[in-house]
Amino acid sequence: MAGRGSPWMLGCKAGQIPVLIMSSFEDVDTEETVTSLHMTLYHPGHQRSGIFQSIKFCNRETLPTSEVVKFGRNSSTCRYTFQDKQVSRVQFSLQLFKKFDSSVVSFEIKNMSKKTNLLVDDKELGYLNKMDLPDKCLIRFGDYQFLVEKEDGESLEFFEIQFFLSIRPLLQENKWLPQKPTPECGSCSPCSTQNNSPTEAGENEW
Numbered sequence: 001m002a003g004r005g006s007p008w009m010l011g012c013k014a015g016q017i018p019v020l021i022m023s024s025f026e027d028v029d030t031e032e033t034v035t036s037l038h039m040t041l042y043h044p045g046h047q048r049s050g051i052f053q054s055i056k057f058c059n060r061e062t063l064p065t066s067e068v069v070k071f072g073r074n075s076s077t078c079r080y081t082f083q084d085k086q087v088s089r090v091q092f093s094l095q096l097f098k099k100f101d102s103s104v105v106s107f108e109i110k111n112m113s114k115k116t117n118l119l120v121d122d123k124e125l126g127y128l129n130k131m132d133l134p135d136k137c138l139i140r141f142g143d144y145q146f147l148v149e150k151e152d153g154e155s156l157e158f159f160e161i162q163f164f165l166s167i168r169p170l171l172q173e174n175k176w177l178p179q180k181p182t183p184e185c186g187s188c189s190p191c192s193t194q195n196n197s198p199t200e201a202g203e204n205e206w
Contacts, residue, residue: 033153034062035105036160037094040147042170050083052165060162065105069094069161072112082144088113091141094133096159104152105159107133116141138170145170 043051054075063069063079070078074089082091090112096105110130111118118125119140125131139146147170153159 032155034155034158034160035096035153036060036151036162037107038149038151038162038164040149040164040166040170042145042147042166042168044143044169046165046167053083054081055163057163057165060160062158062160065096065155065157065159070112086142087144088116091116092118092139098156105156107150109133109139113141140171 041052041055046052067079069080070090070093071080071082072078072090072092073082073084073087075081077090092112093110095108095110097108098105108130109118109120109125109132111125111127114127118129119138120131121134121137123131133148133150135150137148139148147166
């Protein structure tokens with residue numbers, strides 16, 4: 001898992017949600033930490049077109065734990081979209097759950113693509129296959145690579161998601177090795193990136 005001093009974070013720290021706790025003697029302000037997902041994205045053609053233009057890099061977004069977070073091409077269905085016709089309308093989804101023997105929340109990842117299998121480290125997911133998301137893992141489909149790192153929090157109501165951009169491949173010689181991500185255009189603001197070659201196509205598939 002990413003630590004608070006991790007070079008992946010580029011100074012962007014996980015946030016906290018203030019919670020007001022009422023005491024019989026006084027009002028006490030406390031802070032409840034939230035579970036955070038840090039996702040570092042890579043695509044070899046990210047500088048030539050706008051595949052990541054709808055992703056706000058380095059921004060922390062707080063979402064309710066009840067939300068199923070979808071990634072894909074269809075902006076009316078997916079919260080996070082890729083401007084690439086070869087990406088499925090819905091490529092994959094993430095959903096939170098709580099294990100019986102755990103005090104923290106976990107994530108489940110499901111492949112929603114009918115034509116492209118999803119790789120989570122060395123596990124291959126076909127259409128509608130799902131699995132528990134490791135605390136640190138590499139997600140791949142086509143030429144897309146996502147390094148995902150989870151930080152546990154206390155809140156059961158909200159979680160955070162934060163994106164970073166890497167200019168270097170996250171996968172090298174069948175091993176994924178962390179490379180320091182570079183903010184787009186040298187800052188934490190959106191900039192154009194590109195479409196290349198995931199193995200999906202067609203308007204009549206998910």
